[in-house]
Amino acid sequence: MGYENEGTIFALSTGLGRAAIAVMRVSGAESKNLLTRLCGDVPPPRHAALRKLWQDAGTKENLLDEALVLWFPGPKSYTGEDGFELHLHAGPAVIKAVAEALVAYGARPAEPGEFTRRAFTNGRMDLVEAEGIADLVEAETESQRKLALAQSDGVLSKLYQNWADRLKHVLAHQEALIDFPDEDLPPEVEQGLLTEINTLINAMQTHIREGERGERIRRGVVFAIAGPPNAGKSSLLNWLADRDAAIVSPVAGTTRDAIEVNGSLAGVRVTFVDTAGMRETEDAIEAEGVKRALFHVKQADCVLQMFPADDQPKTIFPGAVLIGNKTDLGPVPAKVLGETVVPISLQSGEGLEALRQLLEQKVEALTARSSFGAPLLTRARHKAGVQEAVACLQAALAQDWPEMRGEELRLAMRALGRVTGHVGVEDLLDAVFGQFCIGK
Ligand SMILES: Nc1nc2c(ncn2[C@@H]2O[C@H](COP(=O)(O)OP(=O)(O)OP(=O)(O)O)[C@@H](O)[C@H]2O)c(=O)[nH]1
Ligand SMILES: [K+]
Ligand SMILES: [Mg+2]
Numbered sequence: 001m002g003y004e005n006e007g008t009i010f011a012l013s014t015g016l017g018r019a020a021i022a023v024m025r026v027s028g029a030e031s032k033n034l035l036t037r038l039c040g041d042v043p044p045p046r047h048a049a050l051r052k053l054w055q056d057a058g059t060k061e062n063l064l065d066e067a068l069v070l071w072f073p074g075p076k077s078y079t080g081e082d083g084f085e086l087h088l089h090a091g092p093a094v095i096k097a098v099a100e101a102l103v104a105y106g107a108r109p110a111e112p113g114e115f116t117r118r119a120f121t122n123g124r125m126d127l128v129e130a131e132g133i134a135d136l137v138e139a140e141t142e143s144q145r146k147l148a149l150a151q152s153d154g155v156l157s158k159l160y161q162n163w164a165d166r167l168k169h170v171l172a173h174q175e176a177l178i179d180f181p182d183e184d185l186p187p188e189v190e191q192g193l194l195t196e197i198n199t200l201i202n203a204m205q206t207h208i209r210e211g212e213r214g215e216r217i218r219r220g221v222v223f224a225i226a227g228p229p230n231a232g233k234s235s236l237l238n239w240l241a242d243r244d245a246a247i248v249s250p251v252a253g254t255t256r257d258a259i260e261v262n263g264s265l266a267g268v269r270v271t272f273v274d275t276a277g278m279r280e281t282e283d284a285i286e287a288e289g290v291k292r293a294l295f296h297v298k299q300a301d302c303v304l305q306m307f308p309a310d311d312q313p314k315t316i317f318p319g320a321v322l323i324g325n326k327t328d329l330g331p332v333p334a335k336v337l338g339e340t341v342v343p344i345s346l347q348s349g350e351g352l353e354a355l356r357q358l359l360e361q362k363v364e365a366l367t368a369r370s371s372f373g374a375p376l377l378t379r380a381r382h383k384a385g386v387q388e389a390v391a392c393l394q395a396a397l398a399q400d401w402p403e404m405r406g407e408e409l410r411l412a413m414r415a416l417g418r419v420t421g422h423v424g425v426e427d428l429l430d431a432v433f434g435q436f437c438i439g440k
Pocket of ligand 3: 233234235246247248254255274275276277
């Protein structure tokens with residue numbers, strides 16, 4: 001990317017809404033110069049200092065604001081470069097005037113994610129940690145916060161780094177086997193090497209398998225509400241959302257488009273998707289709705305399969321929570337096709353608290369911590385990298401030729417290196433940092 005590490009950049013790091021203070025962040029080689037021109041001197045590093053900001057501190061003409069100023073000399077700064085922060089009064093006119101002064105002195109507005117990208121380029125963090133920062137800024141629930149904080153702190157990177165280090169070790173032994181023909185080395189060396197490769201494959205496969213829990217915490221657990229028309233699906237959605245998100249009516253086939261509502265359960269972000277009632281229909285729009293309903297059922301982490309007391313399902317979606325609604329109108333069977341039914345009435349409120357508890361348990365199970373205490377994978381990008389590493393290690397095991405095995409081990413290390421950003425990632429950077437908002 002052309003702009004990489006070019007010039008001195010600035011951005012408002014706080015939001016644009018009404019606020020008392022706005023933080024303007026500046027980074028780049030010209031930082032010291034800019035700060036001196038604005039306030040006349042450079043305060044002691046990393047200490048807050050109150051300063052008058054001038055259009056030109058030399059002439060003391062045109063006072064812009066009085067602000068808290070923080071000077072962060074590189075390399076021990078967020079980006080690794082010289083930089084500073086101005087804690088301005090948050091009026092739009094103040095922000096505009098200061099931005100104009102910065103531009104007049106040669107700085108330019110930052111691109112999205114550019115601060116963090118510079119931090120990565122200057123070795124202040126790896127890619128996985130940078131993604132953790134992006135997630136931390138977006139975090140809405142406790143579980144998202146904890147996951148992102150651990151990731152931005154390097155917990156996940158350390159796991160990948162540990163694997164890469166162990167592979168380096170295996171590779172060193174493999175090379176010893178190539179350089180010194182077997183008679184020089186005890187057979188345990190080769191055996192130990194194969195055992196270690198197998199151990200690594202197992203650890204990586206467990207990480208991938210449990211990874212969907214981390215992905216669920218990050219994006220939220222998705223529940224699809226499905227069932228025949230008039231089961232009370234939209235009524236359930238509205239109760240879960242605590243507002244009239246969807247139209248409820250006695251007309252079968254009311255809901256057409258899927259309606260999504262976000263919330264949180266057991267400290268985890270969740271999305272409930274209300275769908276069209278499933279039935280054979282001549283109506284083209286309703287048929288499209290049914291098609292979409294099936295799509296959401298497939299995509300969901302868990303299906304809430306609803307039926308009204310008088311219309312039992314003939315098939316059950318795999319892993320679905322079976323909900324029998326309208327107990328106020330008649331009894332609901334305890335089991336259908338061997339599966340336990342949760343009896344509720346959205347009219348009388350019967351069974352709703354029990355249902356909420358069950359959903360909380362479901363969410364906890366779907367996002368449970370890793371069985372061996374290791375950090376969870378959070379992104380498809382990481383998953384792809386680890387999967388590739390596993391494939392290379394399996395190929396290495398299948399190789400009888402030591403030279404070829406060494407090559408597969410090297411490819412596995414490269415795959416892990418791309419995840420953390422330690423090797424050949426230029427093409428990846430735009431994708432990773434493009435998702436940041438400006439000022440990070
Ligand atoms: N008696 C009774 N009526 C209910 C209950 N829950 C929902 N209803 C009524 O059943 C009708 C259908 O409810 P909806 O929530 O629209 O059902 P739906 O499954 O979304 O229906 P479609 O969108 O048409 O597939 C409405 O008239 C609701 O008021 C209940 O527990 N008891
Ligand atoms: K309806
Ligand atoms: Mg509906």
